[in-house]
Amino acid sequence: MPLRILQINVDRRGAAQKLLAKTIEEEGVDIALVQEPNIRMTSNNPRWILDSTNTCAVFCANPGCGVVTHVKGQGFVCINFEDWSLYSCYISPNISLEAYKERLHLILDQVADSKNEAIVAGDFNAKSPSWNSPITDARGTYMDAAFQAMDMVVLNEGSTPTFARGATASYIDVTFATQKISRLVHSWRVSTGESLSLHRYIFYNINKGNVTPKKEWVERPRPQADVFKDAFRIAARGVIDVKSMVKAIREAQDLSTVGIQAGQNRLQPVWWNEEIEQLRIICNKHRRSLTRARGRDTPQTIIEELEVGYKSGRKNLKRAIRRAQRRKWDELCSELEEDPWGRDTK
Structure with a gap:
């Protein structure tokens, strides 16, 4: 079976990372490539691998997906399979062009040194028509040339932006691949569903098939x-x-065990409920309506009304998630207070 990959920058937002957990479970994701993760929510879980700067990470939702080793660097995490590698990367927009080039070459040097077929994905904060951006900047021009020099191709497809803040949309989340493995990647798409982040979910499949993982990778989740x-x-x-x-x-x-649903290998928030599900559906409807309106000749007053509805929907969804988590915790505390010794007394 193909590997199911999710790529997303969650902007350090706790609500976005909580929703990511549900999305991974629903979409049958094997591996999530996450940029700017919420650090507090990644601790005490061996399935999270962070880079040396805590700006990007890999989450292995399926421990049987075939990863054998991993490498952590400055601005990247590389997980190695038997004959290919997968990278999660992040380069800040707040550094100079020279510093940007240095960060980029740390990633490319790792790709070259490994000699593996590779997929390199992440938030590069660079713009180029090669990945459908209508704007070109110096970073995008340099990065495009650097990956071409490595004989790597862009996998981005379609015209849906990967980042949106208000009326501003950008194409800064990119997926590259070496020639051979690029032919095994399919169904690359940007989701228009709500992520509670300014970035959007990116999904794609890799026809490499699951293999038995080697012992150096396998770790049973550790209970708190x-x-x-x-x-x-x-x-x-x-x-x-x-x-x-x-x-x-x-x-x-x-x-x-952090993030694991009883009886399953996949992530499943124990606090998820019907109210949150309905609010997510409503939030997605608001988002789609706003996106369609911005792409048409829609009066500004209507767009502003749609923006108010979308922001309200996001806020309601975040609040519902927080309430559900508090309620679960209160239920556990209440049960312990009623029977602190774990047995009914007579």
């Missing part, structure tokens, strides 16, 4: 000790024999 203790006290209430004890331990481990 304090959460495990609390969860076990609750789960152990019904323990009457060895079988039920084993079940209680497994339930506590699933609950306390």
Whole structure:
């Protein structure tokens, strides 16, 4: 089966990273390439690999996808498969052109030194017609020439911007590939669904197939000790024999392992509910209406009304996520207060 890849800059936003968890689960994503992750939300989870500057990361949603090793550098994370590599990259817009060139060559030198077929993706904050930007800047011109010199091609397709702030749209999230592996990538697209980030989700598939991962990559998710203790006290209430004890331990481990849904390898927020789902649908409708209006000869007054509706929808979705998380935590605390020893007293 092909590998399902998601690429996104979440702008350090907690709400965007929380929604990312649900999107990964719904879309069947194997690997997420994330730029500007929320650092607090990546800690204590071995499936997150961050670069040396904490500006980009890889999240392995499927531990059986075939990754064997990884390399972390300044502005990039590289995960290596048996005969090819996948990169998550970020270069800040707030550095000089010379510093930009140096960061870019750190990435390209790693690609050249590895001698692997490679897919290099991320937020490069550069503009060029080669990836459908109507604007060209010095960074884009230089980066385009640098990747061409490496005989790598751009995989971006379509005219949907990868970044939008108000009426301003940009094409700054790019996916490159070496010639051979580029022919195995398909269904590259920019999603118009809500991400709660200024950037949009990018999805694509790689027809490399899943293989058995080597031992140096495989890591079982580590439960959070304090959460495990609390969860076990609750789960152990019904323990009457060895079988039920084993079940209680497994339930506590699933609950306390960051980002993992019980019984699955994929990410699933335990706080997700029907209210959040409906608010996301509403938010997506507002976003699509606003995007269509901006692409047509729509009066400014109508666009402003649509902007108000979209901003309100985003705010309601963020608030609902925060409420749901607090409610889940309060439920756990309440159960512990009622039975702190994990067993019913008579």
